[in-house]
Amino acid sequence: DVKVTQSSRYLVKRTGEKVFLECVQDMDHENMFWYRQDPGLGLRLIYFSYDVKMKEKGDIPEGYSVSREKKERFSLILESASTNQTSMYLCASSLTTALYQPQHFGDGTRLSIL
């Protein structure tokens, strides 16, 4: 079974802090994704990566950056956290394209910015 592990289930940070969210997958998947989930808005893609050191902006990349130095690890960085970034963050991975391969999700990190 695919395992996607997010480093924290709950995180509380202060406005202006630099925040790192870590995600690791154990199935050698090429693609990795970061989403945020907000009530009434569903899941929105922040960034995704299709290979080591490769990244592409999603629908809402502003205020975020990512890092993928190793295939199994994909980090989301909030450069200067703001209260409107309080949300549930979900990491996912998939093999090759999404046309036939599903995405596998971690359990999420609930991030609160005070």
Place this chain on the structure above:
Amino acid sequence: GNSVTQMEGPVTLSEEAFLTINCTYTATGYPSLFWYVQYPGEGLQLLLKATKADDKGSNKGFEATYRKETTSFHLEKGSVQVSDSAVYFCALPYNTDKLIFGTGTRLQVFP
């Protein structure tokens, strides 16, 4: 571009009732279609998928049929259980590697 619309919730049912959660889509071509489920406190899990028109995906008593005539992929279950209480997301691919998700439908099942 591709888009997906699913019914708003919450859907509230008694145990053993019949469930339908509507999902319609707009897409170029005939992409795969997915239903994901999110149980309380967890991430999303793939529930079922269909890869071509008229395919029926099924899992854990849930079914959905890929209907290109009505551009729909409605989720159904004949007899829901309390343990089915969760949020359900319809999804389809766009731009090759990404998925677009519906806004989610919360299902609450009472004994």
